[in-house]
Amino acid sequence: MKKHYCIQFLIIISVAVFIFAYTRYTGYSTSTPPWATTKTHRNTNLRSTSIFDTTVRNSNHHFTDTPLHPLDPLTVPEINKIRSILSTYEPFSSSFPSINTLSLDEPEKSQVLGWKTGDPLPNRRASVISFLDGKTHLLTVDLNLGAVTDDVVNVGSGYPMLTTEDMTSALQVIYSDVEFNNSIIARGVDFNDLICAPPSPGWFGPDEEGKRIIKVQCFSGQNTSNFYMRPIEGLTVTVDVDKRAIVKLTDTGRKIPVPKETNTDYRYDTQNPSSDLNPETNPMSMEQPKGPSFTIENGHIVKWANWVFHIRPDIRAGMIISQAKVRAENGEYRSVMYKGFASELFVPYMDPDQSWYFKTFMDAGEYGLGATAMSLVELNDCPRYSYYMDGVFATADGQPFIQPNMICIFERYSGDIGWRHSEIPAMGLDIRESRPKVTLVARMAASVGNYDYIFDWEFQTDGLIRIKVGLSGMLMVKATPYENVYDIANADDMTGTLVSENVIGVVHDHYISFHLDMDIDGANNSFAEVNLVKEKTLPGESPRKSYLKAKRKVAKTEDDARIKLKLYDPSEFHVFNPARRSRLGNPTGYKIVPGGNAASLLDLDDPPQIRAAFTNNQIWVTPHNKSEQWAGGLLVSQSKGENTLAVWSDRNREIENKDIVLWYTLGFHHIPCQEDFPVMPMVSSSFELKPVNFFDRNPILNAKPTFQKDLPVCFAASSS
Amino acid sequence: MKKHYCIQFLIIISVAVFIFAYTRYTGYSTSTPPWATTKTHRNTNLRSTSIFDTTVRNSNHHFTDTPLHPLDPLTVPEINKIRSILSTYEPFSSSFPSINTLSLDEPEKSQVLGWKTGDPLPNRRASVISFLDGKTHLLTVDLNLGAVTDDVVNVGSGYPMLTTEDMTSALQVIYSDVEFNNSIIARGVDFNDLICAPPSPGWFGPDEEGKRIIKVQCFSGQNTSNFYMRPIEGLTVTVDVDKRAIVKLTDTGRKIPVPKETNTDYRYDTQNPSSDLNPETNPMSMEQPKGPSFTIENGHIVKWANWVFHIRPDIRAGMIISQAKVRAENGEYRSVMYKGFASELFVPYMDPDQSWYFKTFMDAGEYGLGATAMSLVELNDCPRYSYYMDGVFATADGQPFIQPNMICIFERYSGDIGWRHSEIPAMGLDIRESRPKVTLVARMAASVGNYDYIFDWEFQTDGLIRIKVGLSGMLMVKATPYENVYDIANADDMTGTLVSENVIGVVHDHYISFHLDMDIDGANNSFAEVNLVKEKTLPGESPRKSYLKAKRKVAKTEDDARIKLKLYDPSEFHVFNPARRSRLGNPTGYKIVPGGNAASLLDLDDPPQIRAAFTNNQIWVTPHNKSEQWAGGLLVSQSKGENTLAVWSDRNREIENKDIVLWYTLGFHHIPCQEDFPVMPMVSSSFELKPVNFFDRNPILNAKPTFQKDLPVCFAASSS
Structure with a gap:
């Protein structure tokens, strides 16, 4: 196996908020702190680092970008x-x-x-x-x-995202600490292999208040790129970022071995190509010989089929969709959504131990989903014919910073069907009508340390928007002395699953809050719960005893719109424009259609749950308020949770016929399994925004079928 | 608009069980009953009808087919x-x-x-x-x-599916009835446009016991192929099939107009091609210049990537997957599932009226998902490079009958990702690994009268099987005097949504029961519920107050495995082999992963709910029993529900370390909306069977990325 990773001196990318930057140990003391190097690097090259340059499609350095739309990102x-x-x-x-x-x-x-x-x-x-x-x-x-x-x-609790300088200086503090170094020596880890990371500390009461802290934990990168699977368990160093001093060092795990590197690497060039575990399939590609059907106007306006919307990279949300409009039968572009984005991402790990309890991350507010969104991998993260958009951000000292190919936009045909009907031959009707489904996807992937989050916004010609979150990357694992479940006296007491020898994949959840500023045909909308209620028939009324009836109730205040989904008390949830009716007099709206989901079960007064109280409900509705963008608060690091969606909603403001924002919490429980080692197969879940009496009839009624003559003529590339 | 449908004399396809065959009125009395014609037709042509011949790929008439596997269908x-x-x-x-x-x-x-x-x-x-x-x-x-x-x-209740002859003879009875004809005349419907259908009557107490009945309802096919949208409301004729006599005729709707044909047709050649409501997108195709990577051996064994399984068309289940095995790292093909199929499909409409209460269909047992599965539409129902499989069934008089192109099998690449990770540049590691996701889909589409059900079994190389049901086709609608919601005094009292002038889309549910005979590494398996339980920390134990712990409980008897899904009391549901452990000692199994779902809310003692009691839970586990295949019973028509999954489960048999069958109920609530008119955009939901400690590590760790050189070289067809 080649040692790609043995770089003795770091090139650190200094995105202002890019703090979940694990760093390699650089020696007991160094006269040149890493951030000095960083500055040099920044001043000479707008690109992130040279390692990405080979795959950058777009060689635009954005030196002369001009904003052309009020929502265009800063140039x-x-x-x-x-x-x-x-x-x-x-x-x-x-x-x-x-x-x-x-x-x-x-x-x-x-x-x-x-x-x-x-x-x-x-x-x-x-x-x-x-x-x-x-x-x-x-x-x-x-x-x-x-x-x-x-x-x-700011007078409340909470700090801004840490900068890379904050982080690297904290790491320098521990690298020069004798007790820390003794702990590393005691584990037998070579300092050249030492990799430390600064996970955010959360907020757990007054002990750590009044100072910016991080909790440093370390790994061995020996013989693997996947240091995440080789934690130095039980060693946690709490550092005062501003005083550059260690607040506390705990080392409870010296008897726990650092897990071995066996089978941890996942890079293609470390795999055995002759293995037929996963045999090659023939080349396959979504082909568009005439190119995709969308256009990008002025850099950020996407026009495709009957849709138009604005898209921009954002350092915190990752990707923001604005002013999504769909064309109606009369040619009018009708407003659907003013703004939609991932507002916060809460990841609580389920282990109360000293070195684990604080792992209750708020990835958007603490690390930034845009800051951690690396360049997408062409042909693998996104298909051929994708359009790639760069992120333009700023470093801690105000320099522009480019994240190339951060978002991709592509058209999809996956063999799915838009609508169909075959008629029964007995009718004498020769009807076999079917329309293929072609959609448009905007995608980004945030690598927040170990985890990779893939965000897809998929637009359909029938007016539906599907928002999907996929999870991949690496588990956050805990080292253990055990190599086999049989050796564990009380396996039920483990806080996770043994996923490899000496490695526990700790149980955890993921919750993503989506901010959905719906503007159905204009800003003023209402929210209705259409509850399906069992009705009992009257004696003699019908041979049936029961049936369901849809009962519509319009929410007056925020209190009416705090929704916990219930399988046995089901509802549809509509955002509609009370000033506009369909041809038939139905309210014109969109409904939010949940798919698979999970709910937080933590105590409501548990500090992490207070900070992530947006997970108390799956649906919320608030009046539009420019200051209420971030479900976990604007300043999330070490915040006490005084400025969250739950707090805003508690004001119980009026939301009927107002400019309202719909919030949806998408959740995942994750009990790890061996298949998640050393890198996790993608798991995903989604929800939909779906027109409901918004169109007067099926908007894709006259969609064209695919005919043989439309299909491309293709040959295998001679080299394949 | 061309009148394609004005065929004065019927060609009826006589699949034995194909009874949901709407028929056109053929006159007050006719000396030649339709089934005579049918017989003539059958005797001269094994193909369904000439109307399909133009699109039949496979010209094999199956005259010499030989079974090569114990599960191959009858030849x-x-x-x-x-x-x-x-x-x-x-x-x-x-x-x-x-x-x-x-x-x-x-x-x-x-x-x-x-x-x-x-x-x-x-x-x-x-x-x-x-x-x-x-x-x-x-x-x-x-x-x-x-x-x-x-x-x-048979000594219990319930009758077999009706034959086409049963159905056509019943329709002949009403066509020659004076009262019926007067009702039609009173509505002003021309007899040449009259189309009648025989919906199944359900079972609602002793009144209709002891005789095979159908309830006939009619439509106007004037000026549209979409007669479903033009019901003759309130006219229901109950016919004794065997006595060929009318039991009861109710006509409560003479004041309700037959809805107009405006905008009802959906066929491509009736649409306005110049409309730009849904603009054309450029041609797009999943291209495989070297062809797909799967093979079909001996007609029914599908081999693809690391999967092998047997597939066959079935008159009732539609499509049966058997002996699904996946290859492990050591090359061993390991058993996952002995048999999986859609066992029943329950569709209760939510209207207690005389002409609606009985619409509580059991589509698999009453009509047959295979019997109603028409030939798939190439390039639209299934992508290019699909393999099509014919259904071989029998007619009522025992003749073979071929349903061409009933199942398609194709490989899919939709731009999704199998797994990925990008490393933080600060690590000095140039890691951007991503693997495209390619899957294999087996698909069929049943057109059970108005509704189209698309069944997909999707296999992934990571061992996951996704089972998806899509709904399209036409609503079952109710005529109403109202043209606009504003005209309705109490719109809340409606049993559905006004989806067009004079047309109500009635609220209804769909429930599909899947029979999943899991055989993880052998027949004897156990079922475990892995419950995520909130634990409270002890005082002083941790700054956290609460966390989740996974608690595994193995089901002893059927009672332990009747599961209602709960968002706030979540579990994973594992089927595992107690005799086999992973390298690390974890039980090797598969879990069933629910996605979006809906639960039946009808009274447990409501007759339709008794018959469809499989909807009482989302998950059931029973011991394997060859006679327990059909969740609603073997003989479903007019059955009282004495022989259903719920009855079997009540025996509370032992299921630990036995050959067990997992059952999953997938549900949909459907409150119609105008977008569903005149044909519904596809709605779908799915669930997954996912390996959990079945593989010792990520089974697609060494999957190959896509390289530029693998991609095809394509040109637009000259005619496109």
Whole structure:
């Protein structure tokens, strides 16, 4: 096996918020801290690192990008201008601030809705979150005015995402600590193989309040790229990020061996190609000899079939879909959704141990789904004919940073059927009508440390939007002395499954909150629960004793729209426009259609559950409020959860015929199994937004069947 | 619009059980009953009708088919031999019996499991259900012995599926009834446009016991192929099939107009091609220039990637998958499932009215999912490179009948990902590994009158099997005087949604019971519920207050395995082999992973719910018993439900370390909407069978990525 990974000195990518960056040990002490290197790197190359360059399709360095739509993300020139503005901003003038996040401050919704192509853009503004001298500043930078127009110091709990500099300096602190080094020596881990990671600490009461901390845990990268499977168990170092000092070091696991590297690597060039466990299948490809049917206008407007929407990368949400509109039979583009995105991602591990209890991650707010979204792998993450979109972000010192090929957009035909009917021959009717289903997918994949989250937004010509989350990557595992279940006295007491020798895959959950600002035919909408209720027939009324009836109830306030899904008390959940009716007088709307799901069972007063209280319900509805974007709060790290969706909803505001936001919590329970080792086969779940009396009839009634003459003529490539 | 459908005299396909055959009115009285014509037709042509011939790929008439596997379906020569045996069987010798169903009587499981390629086949036997002189005979015909070896007369309730002859004779009865004809005249429906259908009556107490009945309802086919949208409301004629007499005629709807034909047709040649409601997308195709990677051996053995299984068409289940095995890392083909199929399909409509209460269909047992599975539409129902398999069935008089292209098998690449991981650049590791997901799909589509059910069995290389049911076709609608919701005094009292002028789409459910005879590494298996339970931490144990723990409980008896899914009391459900452990000592098994689902809410003592009591739970486990195949009972028509899955399960037999069968109920609630008119966009739901510690590690770890050189070179066809 080749040692690809034995790089003695780190090249660190300094995305401002990119903190879940595991780092290799770089020695007891080093005169050149890693972030110095980082800065050098940043100044000379806008690209992430050279390792990606071989696969970057789009060689645009975005030096001259211009925003063309009010929701277009900040451009490289704009980021440069923001840095310039901030460098002359009085409170920060003595030292350039550490920028934790820098992103578009969207114009007011009314401005966006009123804007038309050709109009001048509303003032371009950036939201900057900056941590300086123990305070979090929430800054607004107006690019048109060339000034900082707002500077609010946060007074509540919670810190911004840590920067790479925060993280690397914390790691430097432990690398020069004698007790830490003794612990590593005691495990027999070579310092050259040492890899440490800074998982976020959550919030568990006052002990760790008032200071920014991280909890460092380490792994052995010896003889494998998959260090995640080789944890140094029980060693946890709590570091005060700002004081650069160790708060606490616990080492409870010296008797627990570091699991072996056997069978951990997953890279293609480490596999045995002669194995026929998974035989090769013949080449297969979704082919479009005339190219895909969508266009990308002005960089971010996707037009496909009867859909048009705006899409942009976002450092925190990963991918934001805006102003999704679908064309109706009369040619009108009708509004469906103003804005949709993954707002938070909660991952609680189910182990109360000292080195595990705090693993209750909030991946969007603590790490950033965009910050951790690597370049997609062509032909494998996304099919041929995909369009790739780069992410343009900023580093901690305000430099533009490009994440190439972060989002892909592609058209899909998977052999599925849009609609069909065959008539019974006895009718004398020769009817065999069937229409193939072609859809459009926008995809990104966040690699938040060990886990990979694939986000798909799939648009169908029948008006349906399917939002799917897939999980792959590596388990977060716990080392154990046991090599076999038979050796374990009380296997039921384990907090997970033995997935390899000395390796436990710990039980955990995943919850993703989706913010869905629905605007069905306009901003003012209502939310209705259409409950299916069992009715009993009256004596003599019918030979039937019971039947179901749909009972529609419109929610007046937020309280009415906190929904726990119930298999035996089922409902449909409609967002509709009370000012618009269908031709037949039905309310025109969309329903949210849950698929497989899971609910959080943690105590409501358990600190992680308070912080992730958006998981208390599967559905919520709130009035649109620009400040209520992030279900776990704006400042999530170490927050106490005072500023979450649950808190907002508790105000019980009116939501009838208002500009409302629908929230959906998609959940997964994950009891690991051996098949998840060393890398997990994809598991996915989805939900749908589906038109309900929005169209006057089936909108794909006149879809064209596929005819033989439409199909491409293909040959195997000579080299295959 | 061209009048394709104006055929004055019917060609009726006489599949033995094909009774949901709507027929056109053929005049007050006719000296030549339709079934005479049918017989003529059958005698001269094995093919279904000439209308299909243009699209039949496979021109094999199956005259010389030979069974090569114990589970191969009956062949044309075998069916001919069975007819010959029956014609000389003493009790029937005076008149050839009416054959209601005729299908393979599977050898005992032990015989099948013991059989190896090259061995002589176990005796070939047929199960024949025949109704004669008021009695249902359950016959076994042994082809090797050339004799009827068993003839059991049914003593319980329930009748076999009706034959086309039963149905057409019942329709003739009403066509010559003066009151019926007066009702039609009163509605102003031209007799040339009259189309009548024989929906099954269910069972609703003693009034209709002791005689085979159908309830006839009619439609206007004037100016549309979609007569379903033009019901003649309130007219229901109950006919005694054997006496050929009307039992009861109710006509409550003369004031309700027959809905207009406007916008009802859905055939491509009736649509306006210039409409841009649903613009054309560029041609797109899953291309496999080297062809698909699966082979079909001996007609019914599918080999693909690491899977091998037997597949056969079945008149009742539609499609039966048998002996599914997956190859493990050591090359061993390991048993996963002995037999899997759709066992019953319950569709209760939610309207207690006289003309609606009985619409509580049991589509598999009353109509047959295979009997109603038409030829698939190439390139639209199934993609290019599909393999098509014909169904070989028998008519009521024992003649072989071919349903061409009834099942398709294809390989799928939809742009999805098998597994992936990208490493954080800060690690210095250049890791961006991703594997495309290619799967194998076996598909059929049953058109049970108005509704189309698409059944997909999808196999993944990671060992997962996904079973998906899609719903399309036409709503069953109710005519109403109202044209607009605003005109309805109490719209909440409607039993459905106004989906077009004068047309209500009535609320209904769909429940499909899947029989899954799991044989994980052998026949004897156990069922475990792995319950996720909230644990509270002890004071001082942890800063966490709560976490989840997986608690495994093995079911002892059937009672332990009657499962209602609960979002807030979640479990995994494992079938495992207690005699086999993984390398690490974990039980090796498969889990059933529910997706979206719905539960029946009808009263447990409501007659339709008693008959469809398999919907009382989402999961059941029973010991393997050859006589327990059909969740709603063997003889479903008018049955009282004494012989259902719920009754069997009530015996509470032992199921630990036994040959067990897992049953899953997949449900849909359907509140119609205007988008469902005049034909419904596909709605689907699925569940999965997923390996859990069955493989020692990720079985697709060494899957190959797609490289550019593997992709085909394609050109648009010159004519497209």
